[in-house]
Amino acid sequence: MKKKLFALSGIFLIALVIAGLWVTMAANLDDLQQTVNPPATSLATGLTMQKMTEEASMIVIGKCLGTRSKWIDRSLVTEATISVDETLKGDPAQEVKVELPGGVDVNRQFPVAMTYPGAPRISLDEEVFLFLAPSDEGSNGYSVTGYAQGKFSIGQASDGEKVVMRDMAMVPVQKGAGAIRGNIQGVPLSQFKALVRNYLK
16 A cells, blocks of 8 residues: 555656646746846846837847947946847848946056946857847947846757857756756747747737
């Protein structure tokens, strides 16, 4: 009797685990369709993927060729140069300049740094999926729509498929129920592009 009860308990636990994995996998894309919540300390308000797609004047996939900090009025910004591989919205361009709030000025006697809660960050050689709007500073550059909400990292899963994630470390990830790395979940790039294109119709 105890063996049967133990076996039934084991089967029940396995069923719960499978159900949990299935729900996680099904929810990944649904979560992206809902509000992309900024960090609690961010200066931005939450935007849905649809709203972000509509508000962006340009949506691109590309790779960061380099960054540099510069002053605009009394604020430090980091200008990231993005080599564009694909344009989903807006006029096609080979390169775009993206202005990110915050930066470091090391050319002073005492280096100065500025940071902003929830501001997007782009690293050298990082592959990114960006929702962009013309910069408010009157330059030819762009800013990220919805603060960090409009910036996604692109990485590679263990099977070679590209996945879209938020603030992903530049390492391969294991695919599974949404390619989970810590509490960060990824979506295949092809699905992410299809979702954006659906909102562009």
